[in-house]
Amino acid sequence: xxxxxxxxxDLTIKFRTDDGVVEAVNKVSLSxxxxxxxxxxxxxxxxxxxxxxxxxxxxxSPPGKIEGGSILLDDTDLLKLGEEAxxxxxxxxxxxxxQDPMTSLNPxxxxxxxxxxxxxxxxxxxxxxxxxKAIEMLxxxxxxxxxxxxxxxxxxxxxxxxxxxxxxxxxxxxxxxxDEPTTALDVTIQAQVLELMKDLKTKSKTSMIMITxxxxxxxxxxxxxxxxxxxxxxxxxxxxxIFENPLHPYTNGLFGSIPDIDKEVEFLSPIExxxxxxxxxxxxxxxxxxxxxxxxxxRVEDPSFREYSPGHFTKCFVHEGKLSVKEVKKYE
Amino acid sequence: MAQINTTLPTAKxxxxxxxxxxxxxDAWLRLRKNKSAVxxxxxxxxxxxxxxTSPLYxxxxxxxxxxxxxxxxxFPAEGKLLGADELGRDVLxxxxxxxxxxxxxxxxxxxxxxxxxxxxxxxxxxxxxxxDGIIMRSLDVFMAIPSLLLMITLVSxxxxxxxxxxxxxxxxxxxxxxxxxxxxxxxxxxxEFIEAIRAQGASDFRIIVMHILPNAISxxxxxxxMEIAGLILAIxxxxxxxxxxQPPDPEWGAMLSSGREHIRDVWHVTAxxxxxxxxxxxxxxxxxxxxRDALDPRMKR
Numbered sequence: 001x002x003x004x005x006x007x008x009x010d011l012t013i014k015f016r017t018d019d020g021v022v023e024a025v026n027k028v029s030l031s032x033x034x035x036x037x038x039x040x041x042x043x044x045x046x047x048x049x050x051x052x053x054x055x056x057x058x059x060x061s062p063p064g065k066i067e068g069g070s071i072l073l074d075d076t077d078l079l080k081l082g083e084e085a086x087x088x089x090x091x092x093x094x095x096x097x098x099q100d101p102m103t104s105l106n107p108x109x110x111x112x113x114x115x116x117x118x119x120x121x122x123x124x125x126x127x128x129x130x131x132x133k134a135i136e137m138l139x140x141x142x143x144x145x146x147x148x149x150x151x152x153x154x155x156x157x158x159x160x161x162x163x164x165x166x167x168x169x170x171x172x173x174x175x176x177x178x179d180e181p182t183t184a185l186d187v188t189i190q191a192q193v194l195e196l197m198k199d200l201k202t203k204s205k206t207s208m209i210m211i212t213x214x215x216x217x218x219x220x221x222x223x224x225x226x227x228x229x230x231x232x233x234x235x236x237x238x239x240x241x242i243f244e245n246p247l248h249p250y251t252n253g254l255f256g257s258i259p260d261i262d263k264e265v266e267f268l269s270p271i272e273x274x275x276x277x278x279x280x281x282x283x284x285x286x287x288x289x290x291x292x293x294x295x296x297x298x299r300v301e302d303p304s305f306r307e308y309s310p311g312h313f314t315k316c317f318v319h320e321g322k323l324s325v326k327e328v329k330k331y332e
Numbered sequence: 333m334a335q336i337n338t339t340l341p342t343a344k345x346x347x348x349x350x351x352x353x354x355x356x357x358d359a360w361l362r363l364r365k366n367k368s369a370v371x372x373x374x375x376x377x378x379x380x381x382x383x384x385t386s387p388l389y390x391x392x393x394x395x396x397x398x399x400x401x402x403x404x405x406x407f408p409a410e411g412k413l414l415g416a417d418e419l420g421r422d423v424l425x426x427x428x429x430x431x432x433x434x435x436x437x438x439x440x441x442x443x444x445x446x447x448x449x450x451x452x453x454x455x456x457x458x459x460x461x462x463x464d465g466i467i468m469r470s471l472d473v474f475m476a477i478p479s480l481l482l483m484i485t486l487v488s489x490x491x492x493x494x495x496x497x498x499x500x501x502x503x504x505x506x507x508x509x510x511x512x513x514x515x516x517x518x519x520x521x522x523x524e525f526i527e528a529i530r531a532q533g534a535s536d537f538r539i540i541v542m543h544i545l546p547n548a549i550s551x552x553x554x555x556x557x558m559e560i561a562g563l564i565l566a567i568x569x570x571x572x573x574x575x576x577x578q579p580p581d582p583e584w585g586a587m588l589s590s591g592r593e594h595i596r597d598v599w600h601v602t603a604x605x606x607x608x609x610x611x612x613x614x615x616x617x618x619x620x621x622x623x624r625d626a627l628d629p630r631m632k633r
Contacts, residue, residue: 029587058527058530072584083464087534095532096528098527103524104528105525106546107525117534117542121533121534167532168532229585244341
C-alpha cells in the first residue's frame with residue numbers, strides 16, 4: 001500500500017466581498033498518494049485554482065478565508081501551522097506552477113538567477129553552487145545552458161513554462177501542483193511540456209495535482225481524477241473509473257461535449273446553461289438546474305458523496321436510487 | 333589534425349563563459365548608446381567637476397564673500413568673466429561656490445527622502461490594509477500642507493543650518509515619493525510573478541527587496557534624479573525668500589534674490605545664476621530619462 005502524502009478533508013473556502021459571501025470551495029476532500037498524479041477537472045469558476053491556493057496557503061486574506069477542514073501533508077495539518085512554517089514548506093515540499101508562463105517570471109532577473117533564488121531560499125547553498133545547480137535544472141528541462149543568463153522576455157512561451165517547471169522542481173518537492181500548465185501554450189508545445197512533466201515526475205517520484213479543463217491532458221498524465229463543479233467534487237475515482245464508467249450526469253455531460261472521431265454525430269451535446277454564480281448557489285444539488293435527470297428531490301436536498309465501487313465516489317440521487325430514473329446514460 | 337575533445341565541459345566550466353554582464357553593467361552599455369543621456373551625463377559631469385573642485389582654486393574669504401565696492405555691479409569683462417554683484421563680488425566665483433552647496437543639499441535631501449519614501453511606500457503598498465491606512469493617512473497630513481510652506485515652517489522652527497535644510501527638504505518631499513513608490517509597488521505586487529514567487533516560499537522581506545523594488549526602480553530612478561532638480565529649485569526658492577542658505581554664503585537662489593533689485597539695469601547678476609540652475613536641472617533630467625530606459629532589460633536591443 002502506498003503512503004498517503006496529501007489528505008485534504010472538508011476544505012471550505014469563502015470570500016467575503018461587498019456583494020456577499022462567495023462560496024468558492026465547499027467541503028472538498030481529496031487525497032494524493034506518493035508518486036501519484038491527481039487530475040482536478042472542471043469548468044472555469046468551479047473552484048479548482050482556489051482549492052490549489054488553499055493547499056498552498058496562498059488564499060488572499062482578506063477577502064478570502066479558509067472556513068474549515070484540514071489539509072494533512074504527511075501527518076501535519078497545514079492549516080494549524082503558522083504562516084512562517086507554511087512559507088518554509090512552499091517551494092520545498094509543495095511547489096506550484098501557474099497557468100501563464102508569460103507573467104510568472106520576474107522580468108528584471110535572468111532565468112538562472114530566478115532558479116537559483118528558490119534554491120538559496122530553501123537549501124544551505126552559496127550563490128555559486130546554487131547557480132550551478134540552477135544551470136543543471138535548466139538542462140534537465142532541456143534548455144541549453146548557453147541561454148541561462150538571458151532574461152525571460154528573450155524566451156518563447158514554451159521555454160518560459162519549462163523555466164517555471166525548473167523553478168518548481170529545483171528543490172525536489174514532494175508535491176507539485178500544476179494549475180493549467182499547458183492552457184496558455186499552443187498545441188505542439190503543450191505536448192512537449194506534458195511529455196517533459198511526465199518524464200520528470202517519474203524520475204523524481206514527485207506526486208502531482210494537475211488542474212485542467214482538458215480531459216485529453218488528464219488521460220495523458222493522471223492516475224486519479226476528481227471532477228469539480230461549483231466548488232464541490234461531484235465525482236472522483238481512478239482514471240479508468242472516470243473515463244470508462246462515469247457516474248455523475250455532469251461527468252457524462254463533459255464527455256458528451258468532446259468530439260469523438262469514431263462517432264458520426266450531427267451536433268455535439270454540450271451541457272446546457274452556465275456554472276452557477278458562486279455567491280448565489282442553487283439549493284439542493286448544485287447541478288440540478290442544468291441536470292437532465294433532476295427531479296423535485298434534487299431541488300431540496302443535497303445528495304451525499306458515496307462510494308459506489310472501491311475508490312469511485314460520486315454524489316447523485318440517481319445512484320442512491322431515490323429518483324424514478326435509475327440510470328445515467330453514458331457520455332450524454 | 334587537431335585533436336577533438338569529446339568530453340563535454342561541465343556546468344561549472346561553462347558557467348565562466350556564460351556569465352554575462354550584470355544588470356548595472358548592461359544598463360551602462362545601453363545608457364552610452366542614448367545620445368541625449370550622454371549629453372546630459374557630460375553636462376552633469378562637467379558641472380559636478382567644476383563645482384566640487386572650486387575650493388581648490390577659489391579662496392572663500394577673498395574670492396567669494398569679500399565685498400569690493402569699487403567693482404559694484406560691474407559688467408562681464410576680462411578678469412571678471414561673469415561680472416560682479418551689488419557688493420562687487422565675482423559672480424562666477426559665487427556661482428561655483430554656491431553650486432557646491434545647492435547640489436550637495438539637493439542630493440542629500442533626495443537620498444534621505446527616497447530612503448524614507450521607499451520604506452514607507454513599499455510597506456504600505458505591499459501590506460495594504462491597516463498598515464497602508466496608517467502610513468498613508470499620516471502622510472496625507474503632510475500632503476495637505478503645501479510642501480514649500482512645510483519646508484518654510486520647518487526651517488524657521490529649526491535653525492537654517494545645512495543639516496536642517498536637508499531634513500526640511502526631505503520631509504517636504506517624502507509624501508510624494510512615498511505615494512510614487514506605493515503606486516509602483518501596488519502595480520508590481522498585483523502581477524502574477526509575485527504570486528509565483530510567494531509559491532516558492534520566499535519571505536515578505538525578500539519579495540519586497542529582491543523582487544518588487546528592482547522592478548519598481550527603473551521607473552522610479554529617473555524620478556529620483558529629477559527630484560534632485562526639484563530640490564535644488566526648492567532650496568533656491570527658500571534662499572530666495574531668505575530662509576535657505578544664509579548670507580554671506582552664496583547660493584543660486586540667494587543670488588537670484590539679491591540680484592532681483594537690479595534686474596532692470598544689470599542683467600548678469602540674475603541671468604548667470606539662473607542659467608547655472610537651468611543647466612543643472614536640464615542635465616539631471618536628461619540623465620534621469622536615460623536611466624529609466626537603460627534600467628529596463630526589456631528595452632535591450
